[in-house]
Amino acid sequence: MKLIFEIGNKNRKLDLMPECDVPVADIDDKYKRKKELRLPNVSETEISRHYTKLSRRSFGVNCGFYPLGSCTMKYNPKINDEMAKLPGFADIHPLQPADTVQGCLKVYKLAEEYLCSITGMDAMDFQPAAGAHGEFTGLKLIWAYHRDRNDTGRDKIIVPDSAHGTNPASAAMAGFSVINIPSTEEGFVDVNALRNAVGEDTAGFMLTNPNTIGLFEEHIHEITSIVHEAGGLTYYDGANLNAIMGIARPGDMGFDVVHLNLHKTFSTPHGGGGPGSGPVGCKKHLIPYLPTPRIVERDGILAFDEKSDKSIGRVKSFYGNFLVVVRALAYMMTLGAEGLKNASENAVLNANYMLHMLKDTFDIPFGNGRCMHEFVISLERLKKEKSVSALDFAKTLLDCGIHPPTMYFPLIVHEALMVEPTETETRETLDEVIAFFKELYERAYNDPDSLHGTPLTTPIGRPDEVGAARNPRLRYYSD
Amino acid sequence: MSKELYFTKTHEWVRFIDETTARVGITEFAQGELGDLVFINLPEKGDEVIAGESFADVESVKAVSNVYSPVSGTVRAVNENLLDQPELVNMDAMEAWFIEVENISEKGELLTEEEYMKLIEE
Numbered sequence: 213m214k215l216i217f218e219i220g221n222k223n224r225k226l227d228l229m230p231e232c233d234v235p236v237a238d239i240d241d242k243y244k245r246k247k248e249l250r251l252p253n254v255s256e257t258e259i260s261r262h263y264t265k266l267s268r269r270s271f272g273v274n275c276g277f278y279p280l281g282s283c284t285m286k287y288n289p290k291i292n293d294e295m296a297k298l299p300g301f302a303d304i305h306p307l308q309p310a311d312t313v314q315g316c317l318k319v320y321k322l323a324e325e326y327l328c329s330i331t332g333m334d335a336m337d338f339q340p341a342a343g344a345h346g347e348f349t350g351l352k353l354i355w356a357y358h359r360d361r362n363d364t365g366r367d368k369i370i371v372p373d374s375a376h377g378t379n380p381a382s383a384a385m386a387g388f389s390v391i392n393i394p395s396t397e398e399g400f401v402d403v404n405a406l407r408n409a410v411g412e413d414t415a416g417f418m419l420t421n422p423n424t425i426g427l428f429e430e431h432i433h434e435i436t437s438i439v440h441e442a443g444g445l446t447y448y449d450g451a452n453l454n455a456i457m458g459i460a461r462p463g464d465m466g467f468d469v470v471h472l473n474l475h476k477t478f479s480t481p482h483g484g485g486g487p488g489s490g491p492v493g494c495k496k497h498l499i500p501y502l503p504t505p506r507i508v509e510r511d512g513i514l515a516f517d518e519k520s521d522k523s524i525g526r527v528k529s530f531y532g533n534f535l536v537v538v539r540a541l542a543y544m545m546t547l548g549a550e551g552l553k554n555a556s557e558n559a560v561l562n563a564n565y566m567l568h569m570l571k572d573t574f575d576i577p578f579g580n581g582r583c584m585h586e587f588v589i590s591l592e593r594l595k596k597e598k599s600v601s602a603l604d605f606a607k608t609l610l611d612c613g614i615h616p617p618t619m620y621f622p623l624i625v626h627e628a629l630m631v632e633p634t635e636t637e638t639r640e641t642l643d644e645v646i647a648f649f650k651e652l653y654e655r656a657y658n659d660p661d662s663l664h665g666t667p668l669t670t671p672i673g674r675p676d677e678v679g680a681a682r683n684p685r686l687r688y689y690s691d
Numbered sequence: 692m693s694k695e696l697y698f699t700k701t702h703e704w705v706r707f708i709d710e711t712t713a714r715v716g717i718t719e720f721a722q723g724e725l726g727d728l729v730f731i732n733l734p735e736k737g738d739e740v741i742a743g744e745s746f747a748d749v750e751s752v753k754a755v756s757n758v759y760s761p762v763s764g765t766v767r768a769v770n771e772n773l774l775d776q777p778e779l780v781n782m783d784a785m786e787a788w789f790i791e792v793e794n795i796s797e798k799g800e801l802l803t804e805e806e807y808m809k810l811i812e813e
Contacts, residue, residue: 682778
């Protein structure tokens, strides 16, 4: 497909600029461009067709089932976008005086209040632009906390071997070294291994609960107590919050700091449709270290407070991705407390329904036939017996009009497919998908070769992933 | 087979040049499991490595994995070819050494080739 720069005609113009009605300023030649700016020269029809064509080459949650495990690709209600389009939210400038954007600040305050009550935290900051950014920010809070107490020897972050890859990466970015601890045979944190790993050098421990196997850590209180008794802090990765909203709270489990993914749990656009938002919540003892400015209320007026000598500083320009927060707030207000709880219950129900229908066909190594909001299939046997890998299976699903599940994660399951249906799928869709999964499994055994060249119906078959990673071409050169 | 060649449970090989010097790499089985490598992170000459602890990481299109040192000692040389051509490991894992370690003071749990082959069959 051609780029927008490669279509159209040099003399074609689509000027929508009004006539200039102010005196034209004379700019010194040294500030002027030497070369003409290379802009697309296309008509409105061409633009419209170009982007429609692009959209038809991609796959989103509006196109079909999208069970990308740990990513919570739930439907994004259109009312969220309607709210975000309101001129009072959309047509503002980040440098406007605070007294002219009281409604926008109120959005932050309300979202903070609701998210704190969902997570059991005492404060929430909306600067981080995505999940990993939230992790980095949360870890910096832990770093600042120990520093402030002159406890400077704490430079290690412990993560389980089932952790999201971003956890150790964020810890390393924040200046810590990482200790990996193994999971038990049942897929839980090995409490004894954790006990042996903690010590005077422990800065903190990162965990997502339910964990990446899709199981709720049964010994969560013991886990957080072990870390606290060793003087460390506990970090909750909110990637899997969609399983427990209104039912269990990270704050009650003993976590000191959390990040949430509004683009997962709270139904704001995800992936290419971003931007995301990864707010960080914390308990009282970490509030002084939160990024500034904080939004405070003084005599009924909301204002920005830049003052905090202990703050880790800004982590993003201005105040985070505001319109994403508007969408998340719209979602929370539409559903209400009871609705959010129902969403989590149905997310868990849908995952268990799929698991139950698939468990006699597929190997599902953890959970004994039960899960939270997601479950992990292992295709190791299929790979051994028929040379059909998780990748082959996933690619073939594309021909069924289904986005594949997360592959090869968590690392402790070989040939993993991690399935997260979310609560926004109907029973009919789930049944259809279950039938596809079983059909493909049978085909993999009877005609394994037919899964090696797939997909056959998508605009791109199998891209050269290795070539793309080794020699990426990241920009367009016009000449 | 070579008396100097040993393996680890975490799929590294170590080939002793003499009592206190050895080359270290990852096994044929490991490269097969990882798939095509796109990036390798190596230590620097002079770094200390510790038996059982990670000294490098390898990135494939699937995942990033740690590489653990079979021995404790000092890095004498690093195979810098791997930085630009990680595919060398996929082409011949037993030839594509990662580091050469000297002043080896300690060995981790090492398996003979026979023991290792048995392990990966399971």
